Every structure is written in structure tokens, then in C-alpha cells.
Amino acid sequence: MGKCGIIGYGASVPYLRIKMEEIYEVWRNYSLDFLKERLGLSERAVLQPNEDSVTLAVAASKVAVEHAKIDKEKIDALFFGTCTNPYDSKASATIIAEALGLSNYLICGDVQFSTKSGTKAIQVCMALVGSGMARYGLAIGSDTINRHACPGRLLEYEASAGAASFVIGGDEPIAEIEGTCSFVSDTSEFWRCEGDRYIQSTGLSPGSPSGDIHPMWEVGYVEHILKASESLMKKLGLKPEDYSYAVFQQPFGNAPYYLMERMGFKEEQVKPGTIAHLIGDCGSASALLGLASVLDIAKPEERIFVASYGFGAGSDTFSLKVTSRIDEKRPVVTVKKIIERKKLVDYANAIRNEYKYLQDMNPTYL
Amino acid sequence: MFPERPYCIVYREPIYWRERKGRYRLVGSRCKKCGELWWPRRVSEVCPNCHSRDLEEYEFSHEGIVDAFMLDRISQPLMGTEIYGRERRIIAVVKLKEGVTITPTEIVDCSPEEVKLGMKVQLVVRKLRRANDGNWLYGYMWAPIIK
Amino acid sequence: MGRKVAIVGFGSTDNSDEARRKDDLKPWRTKVADAFYNILESVDKGIDLKDIQYVVTNYHGESSVEGGSPAELIDALGLAPIGHSLITDQCTGSGTSLFDAYAIVASGLCDVVLIIGWDSRYDSLNRAEKRSLQSNVDFDYHFGYDHYHATDMFIEYFYRWYGKREVLEAFVTYVIQQYWYANRTPKAAWYGHQCPIKKDELLALLDSGDEAGFWRKFKQAVRYVSCDGASGVILVPAEDAKKYTDTPVYIEGVSQKNTPNYVGWPTHYPVKRYDWAAITHTPSDKMCHIISPASWISTEEAFKMAKIEPKDVDFAEVFDLDLLHLPLLETLRVCPRFGAVKFIIDGETAIDGRLPCGTNGGVGGFGKASGADFSNMLVEAVIQLRGEAGQRQVPKHDIAVVKSAGGVGGGGAMSSTAVLRRG
Numbered sequence: 001m002g003k004c005g006i007i008g009y010g011a012s013v014p015y016l017r018i019k020m021e022e023i024y025e026v027w028r029n030y031s032l033d034f035l036k037e038r039l040g041l042s043e044r045a046v047l048q049p050n051e052d053s054v055t056l057a058v059a060a061s062k063v064a065v066e067h068a069k070i071d072k073e074k075i076d077a078l079f080f081g082t083c084t085n086p087y088d089s090k091a092s093a094t095i096i097a098e099a100l101g102l103s104n105y106l107i108c109g110d111v112q113f114s115t116k117s118g119t120k121a122i123q124v125c126m127a128l129v130g131s132g133m134a135r136y137g138l139a140i141g142s143d144t145i146n147r148h149a150c151p152g153r154l155l156e157y158e159a160s161a162g163a164a165s166f167v168i169g170g171d172e173p174i175a176e177i178e179g180t181c182s183f184v185s186d187t188s189e190f191w192r193c194e195g196d197r198y199i200q201s202t203g204l205s206p207g208s209p210s211g212d213i214h215p216m217w218e219v220g221y222v223e224h225i226l227k228a229s230e231s232l233m234k235k236l237g238l239k240p241e242d243y244s245y246a247v248f249q250q251p252f253g254n255a256p257y258y259l260m261e262r263m264g265f266k267e268e269q270v271k272p273g274t275i276a277h278l279i280g281d282c283g284s285a286s287a288l289l290g291l292a293s294v295l296d297i298a299k300p301e302e303r304i305f306v307a308s309y310g311f312g313a314g315s316d317t318f319s320l321k322v323t324s325r326i327d328e329k330r331p332v333v334t335v336k337k338i339i340e341r342k343k344l345v346d347y348a349n350a351i352r353n354e355y356k357y358l359q360d361m362n363p364t365y366l
Numbered sequence: 367m368f369p370e371r372p373y374c375i376v377y378r379e380p381i382y383w384r385e386r387k388g389r390y391r392l393v394g395s396r397c398k399k400c401g402e403l404w405w406p407r408r409v410s411e412v413c414p415n416c417h418s419r420d421l422e423e424y425e426f427s428h429e430g431i432v433d434a435f436m437l438d439r440i441s442q443p444l445m446g447t448e449i450y451g452r453e454r455r456i457i458a459v460v461k462l463k464e465g466v467t468i469t470p471t472e473i474v475d476c477s478p479e480e481v482k483l484g485m486k487v488q489l490v491v492r493k494l495r496r497a498n499d500g501n502w503l504y505g506y507m508w509a510p511i512i513k
Numbered sequence: 514m515g516r517k518v519a520i521v522g523f524g525s526t527d528n529s530d531e532a533r534r535k536d537d538l539k540p541w542r543t544k545v546a547d548a549f550y551n552i553l554e555s556v557d558k559g560i561d562l563k564d565i566q567y568v569v570t571n572y573h574g575e576s577s578v579e580g581g582s583p584a585e586l587i588d589a590l591g592l593a594p595i596g597h598s599l600i601t602d603q604c605t606g607s608g609t610s611l612f613d614a615y616a617i618v619a620s621g622l623c624d625v626v627l628i629i630g631w632d633s634r635y636d637s638l639n640r641a642e643k644r645s646l647q648s649n650v651d652f653d654y655h656f657g658y659d660h661y662h663a664t665d666m667f668i669e670y671f672y673r674w675y676g677k678r679e680v681l682e683a684f685v686t687y688v689i690q691q692y693w694y695a696n697r698t699p700k701a702a703w704y705g706h707q708c709p710i711k712k713d714e715l716l717a718l719l720d721s722g723d724e725a726g727f728w729r730k731f732k733q734a735v736r737y738v739s740c741d742g743a744s745g746v747i748l749v750p751a752e753d754a755k756k757y758t759d760t761p762v763y764i765e766g767v768s769q770k771n772t773p774n775y776v777g778w779p780t781h782y783p784v785k786r787y788d789w790a791a792i793t794h795t796p797s798d799k800m801c802h803i804i805s806p807a808s809w810i811s812t813e814e815a816f817k818m819a820k821i822e823p824k825d826v827d828f829a830e831v832f833d834l835d836l837l838h839l840p841l842l843e844t845l846r847v848c849p850r851f852g853a854v855k856f857i858i859d860g861e862t863a864i865d866g867r868l869p870c871g872t873n874g875g876v877g878g879f880g881k882a883s884g885a886d887f888s889n890m891l892v893e894a895v896i897q898l899r900g901e902a903g904q905r906q907v908p909k910h911d912i913a914v915v916k917s918a919g920g921v922g923g924g925g926a927m928s929s930t931a932v933l934r935r936g
Contacts, residue, residue, distance in 0.1 A: 015475040015509075050474065050492035054504065058491040086502055095504060099390035099491050101425065333512045341512055343477060402783040406775055415784045433801075434669040438662055457662045459777070459802065467777030467802045470662040 005173025008068025012059035040253025044280025056163035076134035081117030114310030118284035143283025160280030164288035181232035184314030189216035224315035253277025293335035389505035396424035428489035515619035519754035524551030525744030528880030541633030542589035548743035571606035572884035605919030607888035608929020629745030695874025702738035702880035742882030766819030766932035819932035830890035832917035
């Protein structure tokens with residue numbers, strides 16, 4: 001399998017935000033202490049009525065393709081990773097392909113693999129590029145979990161939206177992908193059946209040591225990431241000390257910190273890639289937005305460790321090595337600046353924007 | 367005596383599909399003979415300048431400046447219903463470097479106080495509404511360029 | 514140019530409050546018939562409706578492939594089996610009808626032709642579905658913009674040309690004048706409604722910086738009435754005119770021009786034969802998307818055909834909704850380019866001014882039924898020229914200009930002009 005890496009990247013996060021306090025004022029069902037200290041949340045994104053995972057993906061991909069400085073016609077593959085597709089049975093990847101003006105001859109697909117759909121898309125593109133089936137591939141992780149979070153549940157405080165897009169290619173990457181490893185099992189602590197609007201969960205288990213922060217925390221999130229990263233590091237012969245940065249799936253701001261001690265990473269490795277304390281759980285874009293914010297500051301020869309997780313889908317891990325070409329292809333607007341540009345809304349507006357007030361069935365208007 | 371009707375006649379509108387490139391990427395027309403650019407695209411495929419019918423697609427630039435703007439004064443009923451979930455929209459006139467005016471169009475990701483004449487904006491693709499056949503319609507709007 | 518043409522009959526529906534109370538009971542066909550019978554009655558020496566040989570009619574139109582109400586209209590007027598042309602040309606449709614009807618009479622093809630323009634807000638085909646920006650309908654109506662989103666923006670450009678305070682002062686002056694005229698026009702929608710605002714009060718609000726207060730108060734006055742309605746005239750060759758009336762009105766010039774309906778077209782429409790800025794007497798730094806070349810070209814042609822100069826024009830009926838008359842007045846060249854606002858503020862469009870304008874209350878004050886807009890103005894011009902306008906009679910009434918624009922491309926993608934002379 002040939003070598004491949006990231007040629008360019010882009011990110012997008014919705015403009016509106018809501019503070020934890022606003023949601024708390026309405027429901028008062030989890031203490032602010034728990035949300036802000038234990039989970040590490042402050043704000044999360046709110047969609048505008050004209051946004052969905054497709055529009056976020058288009059915005060992120062435009063930046064990625066522009067800064068990759070490649071010929072658009074040479075992108076032979078596009079994989080759109082999302083678990084919150086606006087359509088149940090129609091591809092959204094083609095909408096993105098047309099909106100970007102890519103060639104019509106694409107190996108194209110929607111990837112739904114829970115909240116690790118984005119990293120799954122990267123793996124698919126790696127395979128296509130490495131095998132020579134595609135010259136460049138565009139892998140997008142995009143989600144609008146906030147639209148599918150039931151009002152009043154814990155997920156509503158965390159659930160956010162965002163998109164990150166990566167151009168994967170063989171020659172002259174800005175970050176080489178040294179290897180990838182996945183570990184999966186049928187462990188559904190969250191799920192959303194066909195036709196359902198809201199993502200449901202098994203709920204917290206206050207009895208267990210860390211079961212009070214996330215459903216099935218140990219056997220879900222922790223176990224899968226540990227197993228996948230062990231396997232990866234063994235395969236590559238690397239240790240946590242070899243990495244300058246570690247980026248994890250971030251359902252809430254403190255998730256990476258809870259994990260870091262178990263894995264042997266240090267705070268200075270984990271901190272740059274952690275953004276959920278500002279922006280909440282971005283689903284498929286969660287780990288990828290963290291990766292993008294690390295790429296914004298990484299220096300050549302530094303190694304990055306990425307681990308994503310999806311409920312019911314297990315974990316994907318990647319080992320990346322930054323090359324000397326990174327300075328040429330960084331987006332002008334960093335993830336930090338995108339996150340900083342925001343407008344706060346109140347709870348009533350957030351609920352209305354996310355279509356959670358009951359109206360007619362199957363509205364034919366926006 | 368009459369043959370059985372072989373199918374039901376269903377009315378669908380391919381107009382949304384046909385015009386999607388204009389909505390996603392600001393694709394207009396360019397006359398191959400005289401070189402002039404046209405926005406919106408020449409649906410009739412006739413160049414008004416030289417009357418040639420040989421036109422090709424031309425993607426206009428995705429950056430422009432705000433030439434005029436206002437808040438919409440009435441939420442206009444669209445298809446007989448209000449546009450769901452919108453506060454007063456910022457309706458604007460955006461000028462592109464080709465000299466073309468895109469109007470009326472909308473400025474998003476910005477509060478009304480922040481909009482200034484001459485402000486640089488870039489094209490973003492957003493949801494508009496559901497089309498008659500139920501599909502979502504996506505199209506252009508303009509967001510300020512983050513420095 | 515063939516035979517000369519005269520107007521011998523004229524009429525319209527009644528737009529006053531009293532008459533419109535029964536609106537729900539009157540579908541558009543009834544209204545058109547009402548207008549028709551009003552026209553017939555107005556012919557001084559009488560006319561047998563069976564003498565009408567052709568009908569040119571128009572309504573606003575849905576800017577779509579469907580639409581059109583052919584045989585229904587002829588049947589509604591009881592005129593079968595005569596022929597008719599159906600035109601849709603938005604707010605200037607009846608101007609287009611006039612142009613066509615003129616050609617039919619002047620050519621000798623027919624001797625008695627009826628023009629009737631009409632519109633109906635409710636009965637027409639699925640308006641909400643087809644409601645569009647009236648531009649490239651393949652495009653803009655997807656976005657959920659309405660024609661008002663484009664036209665509301667025009668005022669921003671007027672502010673830049675004339676200055677904000679001047680524009681608003683002219684607007685206030687003009688609306689007060691519209692009430693003056695409408696209260697002397699029994700058929701007008703504003704008839705019997707006193708003007709609720711005073712000029713100095715409103716300007717004081719504006720000068721003290723309370724713009725929101727200004728608009729709140731001003732909106733009470735600017736209540737344009739959009740209604741169902743119809744109006745029209747009967748055309749005959751000039752040599753036959755005296756058979757029908759001792760005071761015919763002759764059509765000296767008529768012109769109709771069309772340009773694209775995409776709102777922003779004047780800023781970029783590279784048809785090299787034409788210099789749009791020069792045609793509209795606009796310096797290049799003022800060139801913007803609300804300039805209407807169609808209105809300049811159509812006025813010029815109509816004046817040329819009638820062999821008149823701006824100094825010959827006694828009064829004008831100009832499409833005056835929402836300040837659209839500012840550029841249209843300037844095409845008449847009675848006031849200088851970019852001088853329309855001063856012209857109005859100085860009172861030149863009032864009954865004792867240089868060019869009385871909107872003498873039936875204007876389009877908004879009389880009642881706006883889009884297809885009948887031009888013909889309402891035409892009917893008013895005829896009434897004034899014949900000296901039958903009563904309390905609102907314009908003192909000098911020999912030559913009138915009727916001018917309208919329709920569509921939103923530029924400040925009016927289509928424009929019709931007619932020059933009328935008292936017989």
C-alpha cells in the first residue's frame with residue numbers, strides 16, 4: 001500500500017452559540033457544576049435555519065480544496081462522513097461535489113458510521129489513494145448533533161455541530177499518515193432508529209467510577225480507544241512520548257483529559273487539540289476539528305496521534321507526521337478564529353432554529 | 367375501446383435541478399463568439415450581444431462587496447407560508463469583480479449592526495427551503511470574510 | 514405611419530371604499546365587464562358594442578409558461594366571436610395594449626378597437642406558487658425573495674443620488690398631493706380619506722433624528738390600495754372620431770420598449786451596440802442597477818413620433834408608486850436629470866405647478882390593479898384633456914404624456930409611453 005497523507009484541510013463551525021447557563025435556566029436537571037467542571041463545557045453551537053451538515057461540509061471543503069493547491073479535476077473520490085444526514089435515502093455527497101464544482105467522474109459516497117464517520121471517510125480515501133484508484137480524495141466529517149438532541153436530555157447540553165474536511169493524496173503531503181488502526185464492537189450506548197428524530201441513550205450510571213459522566217463510558221469510549229491505540233502503537237513501534245500532540249474524540253471538554261492519564265499522555269500534548277470546552281460535541285467532526293486546530297500550529301517533524309470514537313462503531317486511530325510543507329498550505333483563517341467568531345442566542349431561538357417546536361408533519365416550507 | 371392508461375401523470379418540476387449550478391456556484395454563461403459574460407445564465411442560450419447560440423458555462427467569482435443592504439420589512443409569504451425560523455433577513459446587493467450585480471440576496475452570519483457598505487463578503491452555500499417535490503434546495507448566500 | 518388614431522371612449526372600475534365593499538362578490542370577469550360598460554357609456558354620441566371589432570387586453574401575468582385567459586374574456590364581455598390579443602406585461606401591460614391597438618387601427622385592419630386592462634388578486638391561477646421576482650423566473654424565485662425585496666432597495670440608491678432628507682421631503686410632499694387629487698376623484702380608492710399627516714410635523718420628526726417615528730407616522734399615509742380592477746379606452750381612426758364624440762383625444766405618439774427583467778442587469782449587460790449610461794444620461798459613477806434604459810428610449814421615441822418637445826407637455830400621468838416616478842419624470846426632460854426631487858419639493862407637480870402629475874391620486878391613491886395601471890392613467894389623461902375633470906381640472910390641458918414602467922429589471926424593465934393631444 002502506497003504512502004499517503006493530508007494535502008490540505010479546512011474547518012467550519014456554525015456562527016451561533018448558546019451558553020450552558022441558558023439551557024440550565026430552562027431545565028435545571030444537571031447542575032452547572034457538573035456541566036462546567038466535571039464535563040468541561042461552556043458553550044455549544046446552534047444551527048441557523050439555513051444550515052445543515054451539507055452546508056457546513058461545503059464550507060469546510062471549499063477551504064480544504066483551495067489551500068491544498070491542487071487541480072480540482074484530479075479529485076477522484078469524495079466521502080462524506082456524517083451520522084446526521086439531511087436525507088435518509090439520498091446521497092448528500094453529490095450535492096457537495098456539485099457545489100464544489102468537482103468532476104462528475106467520482107468514487108463518491110456517504111459514510112454513516114456514527115460519530116466516527118469522518119475518520120472512516122479518511123480511511124476510505126487512504127485506501128483509494130494508496131491503491132492507486134484515486135489521485136486525490138476528499139474526506140469530510142460533518143455533523144449536526146444539536147438538531148437531533150432531545151430537549152431536556154444531557155445530550156442537549158453537549159450536542160453541537162461542525163465540519164472538517166481533508167484532502168488526502170499521495171505526493172507531497174503536509175502531514176503523512178503513518179498508519180491507522182480500528183477497533184469495533186456492537187456497543188450501542190447511543191442510537192437513533194430509522195425515521196427517528198432524536199438520538200437516544202442508555203443513560204448515566206452514577207454508581208460506577210466514571211459512569212456518571214457519559215453512558216457506558218468505560219466499556220464504550222475508553223475501552224475502544226485504548227484497544228485501538230495500543231494496536232496502532234504496537235504496529236508502528238511507537239510510544240505516547242513519541243507524539244507531540246494527542247487529539248481525541250471530544251463529547252465534552254474534559255473527555256481527553258480523563259483518557260490521557262490512562263494512556264500515558266501529558267497535558268501539553270492533549271491541550272492544543274481540545275476544543276470541546278468551547279464548542280461542544282461536534283460528532284464526526286469532533287476529533288477532526290481538534291486535528292485541524294493542531295495542524296494550525298504544528299511544526300515539521302512533529303507527530304500527531306488522533307483517536308476518534310463512534311457509539312456502536314468503535315474507534316479509529318491515526319498516527320500522523322507533519323512535514324516541512326505544512327507552512328505553505330495552512331488555511332488563512334485558523335480554527336481558533338472560526339470558534340472565536342460567534343453570536344450568542346437564547347434557548348427559545350435555539351429550539352426554534354433547530355426545528356424542535358412541533359409543527360405540521362412533513363412541512364413543505366423551510 | 368380506449369387503451370388502458372399506462373401510467374399516472376405526476377407533475378414534477380425539474381427547474382430546481384436544472385438551475386442548481388447557478389445556485390451552488392454562481393455559474394452563468396460566457397459567449398464563445400464575442401467573449402461576453404452573462405448573469406444569470408442565458409437559459410434561452412442566445413447571446414444578446416452577437417446573437418450566437420454557442421455559449422459555455424462561466425463560474426463567477428465567489429467574493430464580492432456589499433453595495434446596498436436593508437432589513438426585509440415584511441416577512442413575505444413564500445409558497446403561501448412564512449419562512450420558518452427567520453428573523454428579519456439582511457437583504458443586500460452584492461457586486462462582483464466582473465461588474466455583475468447579484469440582487470436581491472442575503473447576508474448571513476452577521477448581525478445587522480456589523481454590515482457596512484463596501485464590506486467584503488464570500489459565497490456560502492446554505493439551505494433555502496424545500497422544493498415542491500420535497501427535496502431540500504441549497505443555494506448561495508453571503509457571509510463576511512473572517513480575517 | 515398609417516392613419517391617425519383617436520380615443521372616443523374611456524372608463525374604469527370604481528375603486529372607492531363604497532364600491533370595494535362588495536369586492537368579494539365580484540370576480541375579475543365581473544369587474545372587467547363593469548369597466549367595459551362604463552367605457553361604452555362614456556362615448557358621447559353612443560356606440561353599439563357590436564361595432565367593436567377587436568379587443569386588446571392585458572393583465573399582470575405570472576411570468577411562467579402557463580397563464581392566459583383567452584376566450585373567457587370575450588365571453589365575459591358578451592362579444593363573441595370577435596378576436597382579441599391577450600398581453601401580459603406586468604405593471605405596464607395596458608401601455609403595451611395601447612401600442613398594439615394603435616397599430617391595429619392605424620394600419621386600417623380594424624376600425625373600432627377596445628383596450629381593456631385588468632387584474633385580479635385572488636381569482637387568478639395559483640398566485641402563491643408562481644409568485645416570483647418576475648425576473649429570470651428559472652432562478653430567483655427559488656430563493657424566497659419577493660419583488661418587494663428588490664424595489665425596497667431602490668430607495669437606498671435614491672438617497673445616494675438626491676440626499677436622504679431631500680428624498681423623504683419629496684416623498685412626503687408627493688403623498689400629500691396625492692391625497693389632494695384623490696379627494697377630488699370620486700372613483701379613487703383614497704376618495705373621502707383625509708390625509709393623516711402634515712408635512713412640517715413629519716419633517717420635524719426626521720430632523721430631530723427620530724427616523725423610526727417618521728416611518729411609523731408616514732406609513733399611516735402611504736396606504737397604497739391594491740385591488741381588483743379594470744379600465745380601458747376605445748380607439749377609432751381619427752377620420753371617424755367625430756361620429757362618436759365632439760371632443761375626441763388623438764394619440765400623437767406611442768412607444769413600448771422591453772429590457773431584461775433581472776434586477777441587476779443595467780450594471781452588466783454587454784450588448785455593444787448600446788451605451789446604457791449614455792442612453793439614460795447617467796454619469797458613470799451614478800450608474801447602478803436601478804437605471805431604466807427602457808423608460809428613456811420609450812419616451813424619446815414617443816416624443817419623436819408626436820413631434821413634440823418637453824416644453825409642449827402640459828401635464829403627465831406617471832407611474833408613481835414608491836418613488837418610482839422620480840426617474841420616470843426625469844425621462845420627460847421637463848426637469849433636469851437628477852432634479853426630480855427638487856421639482857416635487859418646489860410644488861411643480863401640484864395642480865398649479867409646471868407639470869401636474871398623478872392627477873387622479875396616482876397609481877397608489879387611485880387603486881392599483883397592475884394590468885389596469887397604465888389604462889387608469891390613460892383614462893385620467895383623457896378626462897383631463899376633455900376638460901371634464903371638475904375640481905381637479907388641470908388649467909392647461911392640450912398635450913398630455915402617459916408613462917409607466919413595469920417589471921423590476923433596472924428600475925423598470927418594460928416601459929410604455931403615450932402622447933395625447935386634445936381634439
